[in-house]
Amino acid sequence: MVKITDVARHAGVSPSTVSYALSGKRPISEETRQRIEASILALGYRPHAGARALASSRSNVLALVVPFRSGMHVPVVMQFAVSVVTAARRHDHDVLLLTQEEGEEGLRRVADTALVDALIVMDVQMRDARLPLLRALDRPSVLIGFPAEPAGLTCIDLDFEAAGAACVRHLAELGHRCVALVGSPPEVYLRGTGFAQRVARGFTAAADERGLTSTIHPCGATQAEARDIARRLLGEHPELTGLVVHNEPLVQPLIEAFQEIGLRVPEDLSLVAICPDEQAEQAPVPVTSVAVPSAEIGTEAVELLMHKLDRRSVPEATLLPPRLTRRATTVPRGSTR
Incomplete structure (x- = not known):
């Protein structure tokens, strides 16, 4: 496994200089930074998550809020969760799965810590009590689902x-x-x-x-x-x-x-x-x-969140059109097949 000392030796600098380049704690010259970045790329070094977080002021963790309530079909819900986790990993992010009844208090508890950079919220209700807080949070969120009044939110779902x-x-x-x-x-x-x-x-x-x-x-x-x-x-x-x-x-x-x-x-x-x-x-x-289309929705929810984290504009509403596939359980009325 490549260590920070290996990067330092390859770049011709001290290990502390590599650490400063990763954490941003102290300024270093652009030429030195580029040399360190080239060494990291050449050696395949993967900085520790804590170092990446210090460098970017991010935790590289997303929260997926999936309150398991009565009447929910868990296998389908987990399809959404797997697609979110898979898409997040492609962006070098981990996912914190919150499965309790995370109302306003639960969301605030998570948002008030440095644990997560952003949130994806599922099981959205038409008059969802969590919406005022989501609109007011200082970190981005995406809803998989549409409330009655989606203005000021970023929502995606099947239509x-x-x-x-x-x-x-x-x-x-x-x-x-x-x-x-x-x-x-x-x-x-x-x-x-x-x-x-x-x-x-x-x-x-x-x-x-x-x-x-x-x-x-x-x-x-x-x-x-x-x-x-x-x-x-x-x-x-x-x-x-x-x-x-x-x-x-x-x-x-x-x-x-x-x-x-x-x-x-x-x-x-x-x-x-x-x-x-x-x-x-x-x-x-x-x-x-x-x-x-759980995989498509979960993946696109992560992409929307990545855009928001990068301060790029995103549409407030993304509705995927339905796709009906005719198979063996529908025939013309009165048909004997």
């Missing part, structure tokens, strides 16, 4: 409203006239979580635009709840032929629940989900879906 609408339009184009949305667990709606509210808004608007009969049903994520909602939907809406599912762990249990009561997917009931592509592709019957 969930357009995603809900795209699902309905696909079913309408196949001739389906009665559709239902099986959505996130009830507590997600009660918290006012942005993505759930926006899917419901887009679903309803597109159904009204096409003159479809539509209903929305929040639902838990267990097989028993899948069976209950399947029976309830058919009891209340026997004419139902189109289903949108925005509840990742419920996609396959719902298909099985409808099959148990005599409805085949897609011959009797076309189903489209909002979920990760790999989940849709690997299902026993590949599912027509709008992708949740």
